[in-house]
Amino acid sequence: MVAGTGPLVEVRDLTIRYGGRAALSGVSLEVRRNEIFGIIGPAGSGKTSFLRALNRMDEFTSGMEIEGRVTFDGRDVRNLRNLYALRRRIGVVFPLPVGLPLTVYENVALSPRLSGVRNKADLDVIVERCLRRAALWDEVKDRLGALGSLLSGGQQQRLTIARALSQDPQLLLLDEFSIAVDPVTTMRIEDVLKDLRDELTIVLVTNLVQQARRLADRTAFFLSGECVEIAPTEDLFTGGTRDARTRDYVEGRFG
């Protein structure tokens, strides 16, 4: 497959085990360019493990074994020599915010610095743009020198999002990003995500089915390590489900 066309992420028969216990079994799906791909499912359904396979986090997760094929932009991530380049192109946001013990400014400037941006003026532009996009700029613009790890939980999460955006990623992985964020801010970030669709691709793992409905173009339903169903999001909510379990979950009958 030629890079630049076709789906951004292609997953075939992905099985993930932690010390023999399967967390994900035989999942195949593709994430198209510039879509928001939602993944919903109850706790323990393998959503997070799926994300961890995309940027090869197994490399630093002891006991995590991956089988199957994952390609990013047409390249098999198992055979990539330059994992650093892969990870720079994939931004990751986890449920619990991680404000690095650096200043707010340095939290966002770190990734550009690591990839060689030295010019202060360039960094200033990147930092402001990313903080604005993460709906945090107005709150921190006067204290960019404060420690990022001492911001409130919701602010730290937006800082984490700003940091992920500072990598200028092609793919953004969001794992229940709104758990530590208040509803108003969540809405503001959701608006940003809708705009970002023009520039990048987003995989949104969420346990708020309504959030998936608001944002995702297509949504996958994971259950006990299986991908039960993938469909255009609206179909899932308007009775277009093929599997009864999906309908039950979406309508809140279990999970």
Next chain:
Amino acid sequence: MSSMFQRTALNARNEQRERMVRAVFGLMTVLLVLPVLIILGLLVLRGGPALSIEFLFSEPEKGMTAGGILPALVGTIWLVAVSLVASVPIGIAAALYLSEYAKDNWLTRAINLAIINLAGVPSIVHALFGVGAFVLFFGFGTSILAASLTLAVMALPVVIVATRESLQAVPMAFREACWNMGATRWQTIRKVVLPNSISGILTGIILEVSRTAGETAPIMFTGAAFFLPFLPNTVMDQTMALSLHLYVVTTQVPNVPEHLPYGVALVLILIVLILNATSIAFRTWLRGRKKW
């Protein structure tokens, strides 16, 4: 409703037990502190009169029954400094490898176990190793270099363990956040891990210095001299050392006035106390500026 707060037999028994346990733990603490206070008090009372600028900065006289301790004091500083130069870079590098690079497998676990065991090896065994390895095999002879390297080998496991603990106190989430940005392990260490553990590492090293300063056995056969009223010029020279000097004037030399060994002991223990106080102050300051 009042019955809810009435004192039952069970309450009474628990309270009694609580008082007893508290008393026993308190007594143990007193037992722990008492010897330290007695030793310090005795040293200050008996050694205090010996202390003077002259005592610190003059050479021993009359077969070590009079005069000062300058060569021993300078010798101890040499020994500690050279051993630090050897043990700190090696120890920190090894701890960084074990904590930040090595995979968690049986080999790593075996190495960690070996390091902990190494810390438990008696100092006289280290001394004999030092004679065999540094004095004879590498041909350094009895010298500051051989003695310091022996001390360094002894200090290494402690430096490694202290460093590793400080490194692992940095939350894993910080590392993952960095790695997920495409940072290499070294970039992550430099930007996030070391800045947040360096103070703890330094604290561990200062404590290790205070221990090294008091060691006698490892330097006895490897470079410390019985009596040598000259200051060392190079690391290939022999030297006197406070700890050995104390041993010598206490047990080997007749007719030493009583205040002299107490004075030597007081100087040695003051050095250790000052170093420990520095490390405690450092740690307090560090807690004040914790970043998460």
